[in-house]
Amino acid sequence: MILNKHVGLLTAALALQLGFVQAQQNPVKLDLSSFEGNKGSWTEVGKVWADPAVPNALQSADGTGIMANLPTKKKTGADIISTQKFGDVDLSLEYLVAPGSNSGVYLQGNYELQILDSWTATNTKPGDNGGIYQRWDESKPDGQKGYEGYAPRQNASKAPGVWQKLDVSFQAPKFNAAGEKTENARFLSVKLNGVTIHENLEVFGPTRGSMTAEDVAEGPLRIQGDHGAVAFRNIEITPFDAKTPTVSKVTYETFQGSFNNLEELEGKSSVAKGSVASLKEVPTSVSDVNLTKYTANLNVAETGEYQISLQVPGGLAGFALGSESISNLSEQGVRVKKQLKAGDNPIQIIASKNRNWSVDGFNLAISGAGLRGTDLLVSQAGASQDTDPILVDADATPVLRSFRDIPNHKRLSHVVSVASSDQVNYAYDMETGTLIQVWRGEFLDATPMWNSRGNGVSVPRGAVINLSTPAVNSVGSDYSPSEEFRTKGYQLMNGSEDIVFSYLLSGKTVKDEIKVLESGKGINRSVSGISDGFYKIAAGTEIQKINKGYYLLPEVGVYLEYDEATYGAPVTHTTDGNAGIFLPAKGNIDYNLLF
Known part of the structure; x- marks a missing residue:
């Protein structure tokens, strides 16, 4: 077994900025009326879908809530x-791209x-889905322009x-009073389908096709x-235009x-004291265990409610505003909401380095309306002391x-996760014979x-699609579940590309x-040895027929492909509040899930 270990690209300061403290504010919601430049191809619809076999085409139904670009020759x-x-923003949206679009x-x-x-791409490039496109220099030779x-x-x-x-945290370029650029634009974080695909990436200038050259x-x-047919919905932008606070x-x-x-x-005398212009200038002359009291002015541009977070890695923290007193110290740190006035606000901080291995300094962050979580100080240990990830090498x-x-289920204890050379992965629950998850990407x-003692849990690294909660999937014609399930293990037929799981179901051997x-x-999944009736393949209540033998399961986000003439049409059924999508079974079933 080969394990890959690496350090995340996100710096400690940025981790604090993005995750440690973040005030809530109402986003700006955009629809088609929020945009200009529509020459007739963009329209508002209520539903949109595609046939994966038909390139660059979307179909739609009347309604509202979706911006669809449906270009034609006219x-x-x-x-x-x-x-x-906008300047600094968080952007959240959903999109649906046509095949080949x-x-x-x-x-x-x-x-x-x-x-x-980029459905089946395994070696991603800047031009693939989620990539930050190249900058461009037309004066360079072909092959070097991008x-x-x-x-x-x-x-x-x-x-x-x-x-x-798509979820994006973006920091706009910054300029001084003379209009000179002092900071480049930066993608702080980009998540595609819940997976972080970019972190803390600096962009040194506009990318190809930009509106302005500078x-x-x-x-x-x-x-x-x-460039083709595409649809968008639920576009929300949260601006962060407040001035950065100072101490x-x-x-x-x-x-x-x-x-x-x-x-x-009580009764103790200090060994060092003084005054400095900023927190970063405080000396760390005492190397052994110690406690330091700080006073300072926290300056904010606008009156309002702010969230303040203080953490002393490996030590104890205390915080107070104005004339408030600090009554106790916390090992978990301090997170408070405070009403601050525009201008200077007196604050008190206590950082107790009560262990020899505690590091110097502390982490102090603030956020508020229009203000993304901002680090005012980061200790030597950074925002956290996270362990380097232990990643499973899918080849080995x-x-x-x-x-x-x-989601919404107790921890599973007998799960087999399987990878492939095409980065098509799945997870199988051995206790019930349930295909619980599929995902594309890393393993x-x-x-x-x-890590350390561990809890036995592995986590998929790609965009996970949860198919169904564990349950015996073979049911009778009245949807009554089969009884007496007992697993018999699995056999590799062609490496991880072909695996047969076996179990006993009501005394009969089932091959999956x-x-x-x-x-x-x-x-492709082929289950043999089951009784006549129905077989649950996924959770959900909606089945959308694309063409004969080809269906979209929109709640799950996968396509179902199978021989409808042999088995009959899929059906939905709800038992005890659990909705499922079932295929008719006649001793066996055979189907493809495309994702």
């Missing part, structure tokens, strides 16, 4: 541009996140015609519409010793047994399983064979 596609301009989302009209049908693009870490794409989710402080959201007029007083509470300070270990946590993170499709688009 109504050629065009980019649409928001009427509102191409689009893009431009932050500030200048920095493109690529949207592409530069500084960023490929996504992995292909977290879903199949064309399936809704996908960076700007603010710009519109631009959506590409001249000034800092005093400090340090006491030698290990202090767990403030009462232990394509099959792994472990525990698994799934497993075994950090929870193997799962193979990765040669196309790399999904898996």
